[in-house]
Amino acid sequence: MTEFRFAAEIIHWRGPSPFFFAPLPPDHAEEIKRLSKLLTYGWGVIPVDATICGVSFYTSLFPKDDTYLLPLKDAVRKKTGITAGDMIFVEMALRPPRR
Template sequence: MSEFRFEADVIHWRGPSPYFFAPLPLDHAEEIRRLSKLLSYGWGVIAVDATIGGVPFYTSLFPKDDTYLLPLKDAVRKKTGITAGDTIAVEMTLRPPRR
């Protein structure tokens, strides 16, 4: 599957379910959007394996505006000390959907 490396500024979503995300760079989002029909398991969501600060985790990208958001699980944030406004380095591999 496709592998990506990028830096992103962490944002805090203060909606009904507060969460932290790393928005993907637009060039990566464009490439992922081209692959999305093969990879999405519904609603445009795409499964990924990601590593931040040496901490690997599994999650799913969410389409938002012109990009995708990488959710940052609390367990990952606590291990790495990540919070809103931090710039993080991300390694990410797209996963085929489980059908």
């Protein structure tokens, strides 16, 4: 598995389904985009294992503009107290899709 570590400022998307995301740095997004054909299970989403503030979870990156967004599940946000505007440190590993 390819692993990444990065800091990100949490953003809140207020679309039809409001959600919180950690945008990936451009250099990581470029590498993930290169590997995406091997890992995506459709619509360009990439499955990952992530750890934030000691809380580990499984999710999928969403492609957005020239980067990817790491969605933060409500359960993760509640355990960590993370909200929009917070700076966090992320440890993340790409993984093959669950089938």
